[in-house]
Amino acid sequence: MKKNKFVRRRFFVFIIVAVVFFASLLILNTIASNMMYHKIKSICKSSFNCNVKMRKPHVDILRGKIVFNNISIDKHIGKRKFNVNVNRMFIKVNMTSAVKNILYRSNRTTEFFANIDFEHKKRIRADFAGNVNLRSSKGDFSLKMKSSDIDMASMGQNDAYIPVYVKKGTVTVSLVGTCKKGVLNFSQHILTKNLLLSIKKAKDLDSEVFIGLTYRDIINYVKVKNGEIDMSFNVNGTLKEPEVDLSPIMENILIEIMTLKIS
Secondary structure, eight states: OHHHHHHHHHHHHHHHHHHHHHHHHHHHHHHHHHHHHHHHHHHHHHTSOEEEEOOOOEEETTTTEEEEEEEEEEEEETTEEEEEEEEEEEEEEOHHHHHHHHHSOOSSOEEEEEEEEEETTTTEEEEEEEEEOTTOTTOOEEEEEEEEEEEGGGSSTTOTTOSEEEEEEEEEEEEEEEEETTEEEEEEEEEEEEEEEEESOGGGTTSEEETTEEHHHHHHHHHHTTTOEEEEEEEEEBSSSEEEOOHHHHHHHHHHHHHHHHO
């Protein structure tokens, strides 16, 4: 009888401990979700100078998983406004290194992996891997990003102000670099395959696009390249004001187009 009572007590203690553990974990996940929600909105505004609308993320501290759904980001660059919509963003964090980084003031950074679905219908997905210093107030991080075989025909062909559109073709975009104390040092690579441009308004083809470059020149350039264009450039500046220098690329394109015209 005494043995049964002892077993019963241990069982009840186990149940109580399990309930308290899972309840505490649920509360921690909720607190982490709320903190992350407000922190991300604050960082986007202060560091990236952009506005973000999103649902509160689903956080699983035990597994180091964070899932965001339905994110909308607005950013002004100069006089133009850009909008990016993200259907789903999944992040996996190495919790062991994260705990060491936060609690034990370790110099080691925290590894993370992520993938983002920008548009399910357009099948645009980017895969990320990197390291982040969770103790850095400036958000120091390193990043590798690749988005492969994006269907360009589904992007931007309804822009009324542009007399040409992409009939077919894919593009692969990769970005590699670091951010230290808010300063960017990245290199970006863009590769198009089977790119084919079609005409909406033939009369606007001689309109200047950039330093003497016209839409007609661009069409001819893409034809000569057989739809395969390889471009690399650097991204510098800061998180708030990134700087992209495309002048070396444009100079090479202009030289090739002038050669094409002469020949």
